[in-house]
Amino acid sequence: MNDLSVRGLVKSHGSDGPVLRGLDLHAGAGDLVAVLGPSGCGKTTLLRVIAGFLRADAGTVTVGGRVLTAPGTHVPPERRAVGIVAQEGALFPHLDVARNVAFGLTDLSRAERRRRVAEMLDLVGLAEHGRRMPHELSGGQQQRVSLARALAPRPALVLLDEPFNALDSSLRHGLRADVRAALRAGGATALLVTHDQQEALSVADSVAVVRDGRVVQQDDPRRLYHHPVDARVARFVGDAVVLPGTVEGAAGDRAGTPLGEIRLPGDASAGPAGPVGPGTPVTVLLRPEQLLLRPPGTAVGGTVEDVHFYGHDAVVTVRVAGLERPVEVRHAGAVEVRPGDPTGLVVTGPALLCTPGAVPEPSAVAGAAR
Numbered sequence: 001m002n003d004l005s006v007r008g009l010v011k012s013h014g015s016d017g018p019v020l021r022g023l024d025l026h027a028g029a030g031d032l033v034a035v036l037g038p039s040g041c042g043k044t045t046l047l048r049v050i051a052g053f054l055r056a057d058a059g060t061v062t063v064g065g066r067v068l069t070a071p072g073t074h075v076p077p078e079r080r081a082v083g084i085v086a087q088e089g090a091l092f093p094h095l096d097v098a099r100n101v102a103f104g105l106t107d108l109s110r111a112e113r114r115r116r117v118a119e120m121l122d123l124v125g126l127a128e129h130g131r132r133m134p135h136e137l138s139g140g141q142q143q144r145v146s147l148a149r150a151l152a153p154r155p156a157l158v159l160l161d162e163p164f165n166a167l168d169s170s171l172r173h174g175l176r177a178d179v180r181a182a183l184r185a186g187g188a189t190a191l192l193v194t195h196d197q198q199e200a201l202s203v204a205d206s207v208a209v210v211r212d213g214r215v216v217q218q219d220d221p222r223r224l225y226h227h228p229v230d231a232r233v234a235r236f237v238g239d240a241v242v243l244p245g246t247v248e249g250a251a252g253d254r255a256g257t258p259l260g261e262i263r264l265p266g267d268a269s270a271g272p273a274g275p276v277g278p279g280t281p282v283t284v285l286l287r288p289e290q291l292l293l294r295p296p297g298t299a300v301g302g303t304v305e306d307v308h309f310y311g312h313d314a315v316v317t318v319r320v321a322g323l324e325r326p327v328e329v330r331h332a333g334a335v336e337v338r339p340g341d342p343t344g345l346v347v348t349g350p351a352l353l354c355t356p357g358a359v360p361e362p363s364a365v366a367g368a369a370r
């Protein structure tokens with residue numbers, strides 16, 4: 001079984017401090033794991049170490065129990081059985097599509113090679129394009145060929161480095177789903193590097209969030225979104241509404257906030273600063289979709305400041321007494337309110353996170369910067 005295990009990986013480029021600082025990551029056999037992190041956090045460095053293009057300073061990489069990188073061990077890239085899909089396809093421009101896909105199939109007979117190429121082109125929906133040259137293909141088609149080429153030699157692991165980056169958003173959406181389906185059908189374990197959280201959440205079986213050269217949380221997409229380990233992860237994988245609050249109730253399981261009383265998540269009473277008792281100031285995070293508009297006078301009152309219509313939904317910003325900045329409400333369906341209208345607001349479900357202490361500046365952030 002081709003599971004990938006990365007343990008304690010350390011890597012510096014030259015004399016600068018390490019880019020990878022003891023990174024741990026796991027991908028089950030056949031899983032697609034997204035590596036998500038901001039630009040410069042070390043995602044490409046991680047892929048290059050796993051592919052064997054870079055030597056690690058410390059740590060191990062194993063695939064299916066086979067040690068590829070470890071102290072004193074460095075299997076060369078061509079012997080790792082790792083397929084790579086680069087940012088812009090990187091097809092050989094002088095070879096047609098079929099020859100590009102056949103490139104790594106040197107061990108097969110001519111007939112077997114032809115069969116495998118046809119199978120791979122079929123898998124990525126390009127069965128009729130074998131004789132085309134790369135420059136005769138769209139960007140999305142080139143990425144499909146690149147995936148077919150990577151999968152053709154039946155690699156144990158496929159590494160995809162921001163493969164949809166150069167494509168426009170309508171194309172990205174369709175290609176993501178096709179790539180995911182092709183990877184599943186091909187049965188390879190895959191690591192997809194991206195800085196796009198929607199991409200990570202929508203295609204991956206699990207998402208590893210990288211920060212400062214380490215994986216700070218690896219979880220399935222739903223758990224990551226609903227149970228982030230800290231506020232930075234919460235705000236990196238989605239928009240957040242940040243509110244000041246005060247713990248209430250003998251059990252310390254609720255917080256009073258300018259948006260009313262909010263239930264705290266299960267483990268909130270033992271935050272990083274220790275047990276949080278009644279009266280303690282806290283910072284409460286919600287997802288914008290937890291806020292609902294209600295008729296004025298029936299809930300916490302506010303004033304509509306702005307309405308941004310996006311077709312499938314609208315974002316309504318509402319000013320509420322006690323909050324320095326307006327909150328954003330994601331509203332599905334017809335939007336009846338206009339700037340200046342009074343409105344009511346309710347919070348559904350428990351807080352996403354609760355941390356002891358006052359809200360860091362700015363004090364109410366909706367759609368936090370990533």
Ligand SMILES: Nc1ncnc2c1ncn2[C@@H]1O[C@H](COP(=O)(O)OP(=O)(O)OP(=O)(O)O)[C@@H](O)[C@H]1O
Nearest residue numbers: 013014019037038039040041042043044045046195
């Ligand atoms: N060959 C190199 N020599 C020196 N520094 C490097 C080298 N390659 C990368 N770096 C540095 O290492 C850090 C991590 O780079 P890396 O490309 O791994 O990040 P990334 O997360 O993939 O970024 P991006 O999303 O922008 O591609 C950056 O600060 C980068 O400048």
